[in-house]
Amino acid sequence: MNMILKVENISRSFGKHKVLKNISFEMDSSVMYGIVGENGSGKSTLLKIIAGEWKADQGSISVAGRIGYCPQKSLLFSQLTVDEHFRYFASAYRIENSMWIARSEMLMDFFNFRQYRKERISNLSGGTQQKLNLSIALLHQPDLLILDEPYNGFDWDTYMKFWAYAGQLRMQGSAILTVTHLITEKDRFDRVFDLIHGHLA
Amino acid sequence: MSGRRIITALSMILRMLFRRRIVIISLAVIPVVFLTVVELTASSKIILFRLASLDKNIFLEQSQKAVSLIFFSCTATGFLVSFLGMNLMQIDNDVNRRLVLCGYNPVELLFASLISLLLVIFSMAVYIGLLINVFIPVMHLHLYIIGLSLIGYVYGCYGLLIGSLIKGKLEGVFLIVLLANIDVGWLQNPMYYAEAHNNLIIRYLPAYNPSQSAIIAAFTDYSGANARFLSILYGSVFLILSMLIFYNKMRIKK
Numbered sequence: 442m443n444m445i446l447k448v449e450n451i452s453r454s455f456g457k458h459k460v461l462k463n464i465s466f467e468m469d470s471s472v473m474y475g476i477v478g479e480n481g482s483g484k485s486t487l488l489k490i491i492a493g494e495w496k497a498d499q500g501s502i503s504v505a506g507r508i509g510y511c512p513q514k515s516l517l518f519s520q521l522t523v524d525e526h527f528r529y530f531a532s533a534y535r536i537e538n539s540m541w542i543a544r545s546e547m548l549m550d551f552f553n554f555r556q557y558r559k560e561r562i563s564n565l566s567g568g569t570q571q572k573l574n575l576s577i578a579l580l581h582q583p584d585l586l587i588l589d590e591p592y593n594g595f596d597w598d599t600y601m602k603f604w605a606y607a608g609q610l611r612m613q614g615s616a617i618l619t620v621t622h623l624i625t626e627k628d629r630f631d632r633v634f635d636l637i638h639g640h641l642a
Numbered sequence: 643m644s645g646r647r648i649i650t651a652l653s654m655i656l657r658m659l660f661r662r663r664i665v666i667i668s669l670a671v672i673p674v675v676f677l678t679v680v681e682l683t684a685s686s687k688i689i690l691f692r693l694a695s696l697d698k699n700i701f702l703e704q705s706q707k708a709v710s711l712i713f714f715s716c717t718a719t720g721f722l723v724s725f726l727g728m729n730l731m732q733i734d735n736d737v738n739r740r741l742v743l744c745g746y747n748p749v750e751l752l753f754a755s756l757i758s759l760l761l762v763i764f765s766m767a768v769y770i771g772l773l774i775n776v777f778i779p780v781m782h783l784h785l786y787i788i789g790l791s792l793i794g795y796v797y798g799c800y801g802l803l804i805g806s807l808i809k810g811k812l813e814g815v816f817l818i819v820l821l822a823n824i825d826v827g828w829l830q831n832p833m834y835y836a837e838a839h840n841n842l843i844i845r846y847l848p849a850y851n852p853s854q855s856a857i858i859a860a861f862t863d864y865s866g867a868n869a870r871f872l873s874i875l876y877g878s879v880f881l882i883l884s885m886l887i888f889y890n891k892m893r894i895k896k
Binding site for chain 2: 492493494508510512516517518519520521525528529530532533534535561577581
């Protein structure tokens with residue numbers, strides 16, 4: 442197993458409220474990690490800092506490999522189609538045409554939304570938007586996958602497919618970090634971090 | 643930086659822009675409405691007026707309607723393009739940030755936004771330039787279109803600046819309307835400022851130089867080169883400020 446992520450002494454405050462206090466942990470390849478904690482405990486904040494969306498007040502993060510980040514809220518362009526999203530984000534990831542076309546087709550088939558490929562996002566249901574939101578994070582086969590409650594709005598079948606896909610990625614060597622609220626999901630992870638009062642337990 | 647990625651971003655931005663029905667309606671219909679209202683309401687009385695950027699002894703003679711039509715073509719361009727510029731910076735900011743997290747350089751997105759704005763400005767200027775010819779003959783059409791493009795450039799960049807500075811849509815619209823209304827919608831009207839007590843303030847407003855260059859081209863053989871140059875300078879200050887703010891917002895903070 443190789444170390445994919447090293448988080449050292451991360452702290453972050455909002456005003457006087459210190460949300461994260463000297464958080465440190467490491468993540469290895471082929472391991473599935475979960476972060477649990479109450480609402481407002483700082484789970485999403487920690488993920489946003491790891492993904493680079495927000496800056497920590499102090500501490501450092503080192504990542505060995507490509508990051509795939511699926512935010513909690515679908516971040517998509519309402520006027521673009523599903524196919525156009527794949528093309529746009531493939532350009533961001535610097536993936537060759539043949540590669541992203543094959544990858545996007547595979548993801549659309551796996552999560553069952555190929556029939557919407559020419560539809561604009563504004564015409565799609567929340568669940569389908571979330572499938573695309575997740576697929577964008579998976580498009581470049583990341584070494585570190587960061588997921589902030591990625592299955593909001595999924596039906597049962599897609600929810601199960603998501604876990605099957607995550608298991609497949611782990612087998613291929615990716616490290617997966619998922620924020621979850623559901624206690625029932627704890628068994629799915631190799632390791633669970635509990636975020637309590639700004640500290641990881 | 644990659645040219646291919648800029649082109650991809652540019653094509654996506656243009657698709658998003660022109661898939662919004664309100665954009666097409668605004669760009670195509672509002673200039674026609676503005677000019678038609680002037681045509682139907684302004685009088686044909688001949689008036690004598692001066693242009694502030696020309697020698698003070700030079701007086702022009704035109705109908706009130708002709709002056710109003712040229713002035714309102716400038717107003718329509720300034721208003722519409724500044725809203726467009728603001729939208730380019732404000733809409734989908736979170737998704738643009740996601741693109742940056744996935745590997746886009748903020749400068750590539752900036753270039754793509756700027757090129758799309760310039761394309762729209764130029765198309766608007768040509769459209770309004772040709773449209774005005776339906777109402778009145780313009781002396782130097784190509785220079786008049788350049789003048790309109792410069793109004794678009796200055797106000798488009800003002801829109802970019804407001805869009806990058808202000809997060810709220812309503813607050814942004816307020817700031818656009820405030821300046822555009824006072825400046826390009828009122829004070830730059832030659833019928834107004836020719837008689838103004840103090841036109842020093844008017845000279846320093848963003849629409850001064852580009853509207854002078856458009857009006858000079860429409861009615862005279864004089865050169866508006868100086869006004870054109872100052873317009874580019876003025877717009878570029880807005881542009882640089884907006885780009886710096888946008889870049890700072892978009893870059894990954896580790």
